[in-house]
Amino acid sequence: MNNKPLFPPISKTSNNRRLSLVKQLGILLVIGLLLFVSVGYVLQTRLEQTQSILNDLTLNTIPAMNNATRSALKSGELMSALESLTSATTPAERRIAELEVTEKLKALEKETSKITDNQTVIMLLKTSQEETEHLNVLIDQKLDLAYKIKVNLKKIWDLKIEADQINPPTNILPLEQTYFMQWQIALLQTLSFAYKIENTERLSDLQEIHRLLELNLQNMDVVSTNLAAPLKKQVEQINTDLRCILSDPENLAEQQANYLRIIGRTRGREHFIHNMISDYSNITNQQSLVEYNNLNGKIASLAQGMTTQKIWFICGFILLSTMIIATLGLYSYAVKRLRTLTQKINLMTKGSHNLPSNRDEIDELFQAFDEFSNTINTQTRRLESLSLTDSLTNIANRRAFDQRLLVELSSDKSSRYDLSILLIDVDYFKQYNDTYGHISGDEALQKIASSLESIINKETDLLARYGGEEFVVILPNKSAKQAEEIAQQMKQVIELINIEHKTSKIADAITVSIGIVTKVKNGKTDTDTLMKNADIALYHSKAQGRNQATHIDDIN
Numbered sequence: 218m219n220n221k222p223l224f225p226p227i228s229k230t231s232n233n234r235r236l237s238l239v240k241q242l243g244i245l246l247v248i249g250l251l252l253f254v255s256v257g258y259v260l261q262t263r264l265e266q267t268q269s270i271l272n273d274l275t276l277n278t279i280p281a282m283n284n285a286t287r288s289a290l291k292s293g294e295l296m297s298a299l300e301s302l303t304s305a306t307t308p309a310e311r312r313i314a315e316l317e318v319t320e321k322l323k324a325l326e327k328e329t330s331k332i333t334d335n336q337t338v339i340m341l342l343k344t345s346q347e348e349t350e351h352l353n354v355l356i357d358q359k360l361d362l363a364y365k366i367k368v369n370l371k372k373i374w375d376l377k378i379e380a381d382q383i384n385p386p387t388n389i390l391p392l393e394q395t396y397f398m399q400w401q402i403a404l405l406q407t408l409s410f411a412y413k414i415e416n417t418e419r420l421s422d423l424q425e426i427h428r429l430l431e432l433n434l435q436n437m438d439v440v441s442t443n444l445a446a447p448l449k450k451q452v453e454q455i456n457t458d459l460r461c462i463l464s465d466p467e468n469l470a471e472q473q474a475n476y477l478r479i480i481g482r483t484r485g486r487e488h489f490i491h492n493m494i495s496d497y498s499n500i501t502n503q504q505s506l507v508e509y510n511n512l513n514g515k516i517a518s519l520a521q522g523m524t525t526q527k528i529w530f531i532c533g534f535i536l537l538s539t540m541i542i543a544t545l546g547l548y549s550y551a552v553k554r555l556r557t558l559t560q561k562i563n564l565m566t567k568g569s570h571n572l573p574s575n576r577d578e579i580d581e582l583f584q585a586f587d588e589f590s591n592t593i594n595t596q597t598r599r600l601e602s603l604s605l606t607d608s609l610t611n612i613a614n615r616r617a618f619d620q621r622l623l624v625e626l627s628s629d630k631s632s633r634y635d636l637s638i639l640l641i642d643v644d645y646f647k648q649y650n651d652t653y654g655h656i657s658g659d660e661a662l663q664k665i666a667s668s669l670e671s672i673i674n675k676e677t678d679l680l681a682r683y684g685g686e687e688f689v690v691i692l693p694n695k696s697a698k699q700a701e702e703i704a705q706q707m708k709q710v711i712e713l714i715n716i717e718h719k720t721s722k723i724a725d726a727i728t729v730s731i732g733i734v735t736k737v738k739n740g741k742t743d744t745d746t747l748m749k750n751a752d753i754a755l756y757h758s759k760a761q762g763r764n765q766a767t768h769i770d771d772i773n
């Protein structure tokens with residue numbers, strides 16, 4: 218029987234213990250998870266920062282910049298409207314400019330409320346509104362005075378035309394003619410001074426013109442007294458009208474002086490408002506600049522963040538790729554190891570023991586499988602041996618005999634040589650048991666078995682206990698004659714061991730009877746037929762007096 222183990226043992230003394238596949242996979246998995254979580258966390262943080270910057274830009278910085286820029290533009294438009302107001306030459310122009318200024322101020326106030334709650338800016342705007350109202354009143358007064366001056370000048374001009382229409386009587390005396398001419402000259406000088414007032418911009422000049430006008434009017438009055446009626450009456454009426462315009466408390470020079478004063482105040486207030494709006498514009502421009510710088514800073518920060526994010530993305534991608542490659546590598550390695558195991562099993566199947574030994578789970582599995590296989594083989598062999606061996610005599614049992622006989626009767630073997638069978642029965646064995654006891658009977662059967670076994674060729678023949686005190690022998694390649702010779706040898710060996718049997722009816726020692734059958738080569742037969750014939754031959758030996766061998770062919 219083949220005692221070779223199915224798998225060769227693996228050396229257990231090797232210290233070359235590798236990191237187990239489970240540990241390798243576990244470590245890889247933990248590293249992968251850590252990487253994944255770390256990269257994911259960093260990317261998430263960066264994305265949140267970027268989103269926060271973008272939100273800030275969209276919701277705060279850009280609108281603030283727009284509002285600041287719009288405020289700066291509105292303040293420019295307000296300045297332009299103020300210039301229109303101050304340069305208005307008619308009440309209609311003033312009203313239109315006033316409406317425009319009011320509208321611009323409201324628009325500016327609205328924009329300001331969006332961009333800042335700075336009290337200075339709000340105060341500037343409020344003061345500008347109040348000053349603009351005062352400016353508007355001054356401009357109104359200025360235009361009113363300008364109108365009055367124009368009206369008075371027109372009146373003076375009308376008086377000059379009226380004077381030109383005075384016709385001295387034809388009989389006027391030469392002296393009176395001279396006075397009248399002096400009056401006309403004084404009138405022209407008065408007109409000249411009066412028209413000069415409109416273009417005079419210094420108060421001292423106005424006072425001088427007013428003094429000259431008074432002198433001129435006095436002169437005209439003096440000259441008029443020398444004229445005769447009705448010329449005198451016409452001239453004095455003109456003198457009176459002129460004095461109303463040029464000499465009364467509210468005279469033309471005084472009006473011009475008031476006009477100049479109001480212009481001065483208007484300019485001052487205009488400058489004041491202009492400066493305040495400039496300050497407002499500077500502050501909003503400054504704010505716009507600050508927002509612009511903020512925007513630049515945030516965009517730079519965003520760009521920096523995007524660059525960092527890109528680097529993290531690349532690093533994360535490389536790390537994850539590495540992890541995937543490592544996992545695939547380990548998987549491939551595991552598959553390779555399994556292939557190695559398959560190769561080992563194949564080699565084992567072919568009988569080679571010269572295998573490399575490794576020390577991982579697969580090797581351990583291999584070793585456990587090998588040990589398990591050895592145990593199974595050993596137990597199987599033991600069971601097979603037990604199932605084919607007679608426990609008392611330790612020779613083959615009936616089952617082993619049946620199997621062997623089937624093999625020997627198979628077509629390829631039976632066609633090649635003769636086959637003989639001996640059926641051996643101990644004579645009067647019942648009496649032996651009765652005489653010497655069952656234990657002695659067992660010992661006698663053991664001795665008989667070992668004696669019979671010494672006759673046969675163990676390599677080719679088979680001795681089996683057929684049952685009870687019966688034995689059977691298969692003699693392959695033995696003719697009837699050779700079988701008979703062997704039967705005789707067996708009889709003799711039983712006689713030689715000389716087991717005492719007092720109650721045997723034929724001898725003092727144990728004897729055996731033998732029946733012999735032979736199947737010649739190419740002969741057709743079967744197990745039952747053979748054994749039946751062997752039994753007949755044995756019965757014949759018994760019947761003929763026992764202690765003898767009979768071949769079936771010799772009966773009849």
Ligand SMILES: Nc1nc2c(ncn2[C@@H]2O[C@H](COP(=O)(O)OP(=O)(O)OP(=O)(O)O)[C@@H](O)[C@H]2O)c(=O)[nH]1
Nearest residue numbers: 642643644645646647648650655656658659685686
């Ligand atoms: N001690 C012992 N006796 C056995 C064993 N097997 C069978 N026997 C005995 O063998 C005896 C056989 O008796 P029989 O069949 O009458 O045959 P015999 O007494 O030998 O007589 P012949 O065969 O006619 O010579 C029986 O008494 C069985 O009890 C065994 O294993 N041990």
